[in-house]
Amino acid sequence: MKLFNFTTLTAIGLLSSSLLAMPAFSASFDCGKASTWIEKTVCSNSELSQLDENMAKKYKAELASADNEDYSQNHRVITKNAQRQWLKFQRNTCQSEACLIREYQEYLGKKSLNGVTWGDAESLSTSELPNKTAFGKFATTVNISMYNPDTQRWEDTGKVTNAVSIHKVSDKPYLAIIDGDLIFTNAHSCSLDNEKAMWSENHWVLNDYQAGKTVELRLYPAIYQGKTQLLFKDINNDYRESRCGMRGYFDGIVMDNK
Template structure:
């Protein structure tokens, strides 16, 4: 009987070891969401999660080297929360998670992520109604006064992005937007066709010598549906808005009607 108990305990211990082998950067015993459970169940994702956490901790540790270390550290923390909310936690497949982790770790984009066979998407793969609508954000505008050689606030402007559905093609949208930047420089997105790609809209405007991609991630953030703009490698704004327009990581809130 004693031998049987020892054998049973040994088997149980082996099972526990295999369960916790993919420990990730957090306690897998407390994994509650689909994303957390998927990370824990996948050896590849577990390793990516650990690497991501190490990079984040390293960035925080070096933030003290900057002149305004507190501001830099606060920005790092905010960017991390944004990535988790809008990019990682909106994924619904392992492939999507792997892409988001790798882009975070490598600090470069994996292009060509849009669906190749959009007509064959299941209902769960398609964007929800919250991925459409009007999104806006108030922005403080500053102008440079050459006389005083100072930047001066001149009031507020409203950044707007509208995502319109396309009849009988739920994986497509038409995106319009006007963004206002420092020195009142304005960027008009025009009427751009976007395709849904797992957890975001993507506008592709590839050039002969480079890939140009603007992504728009909708997510529930701070109790509101909001939209994160990701200008991959800042190529989109350079092509369409000039060097003075910079809108990567801008977050706009969905207007409720």
């Protein structure tokens, strides 16, 4: 009978350990090189792995579609920027599997989960509550265009600063009061005046009720190069229509912490 020596047994043991440590599922990236909590979680959860693969397929299809359209270079840039925003502000700010699943499902258009997901906000743990970077003043400088009926052209009229402030609520760490002033095309202005927002895992939620339905604006804070930024997501663009009219446009705005 052939005997295994110590070196052989050690090699077999190391191989077995490495096989056990390998991710169980595939994804749109190499799970063998997963390093972040997000990547490791996606690789270890079969549902998330499939969602990630579907996300990659949709993104590639959107890039291909952009290449086939007029002004394809501009559409391609817009598609890439939207993907980077989703990864940075929405997916990569999650700290739970449930949050990741929600963000992937919404990306794929399978589900729109309006409103706050917490059943009992009073019982949230410290890790589930917003940290200090989710509060403060955020602003961005934009160029304002006005339509000149005499020349029948859009003309730049100068720069303005759009800003919002997210204030803490005493003894209610999951709540915030939001104020802001924004100016859009044709100098159309819109204000957020003492609006109540509730934290929902990785973003603030502002709800309004119009014509029997809930309209929702989300504010996603994320840290980039050591500085906090804030992304506005207007679900179906309904919030801007109910609060600011057609000329107001919240979705996709990114502001820097000041």
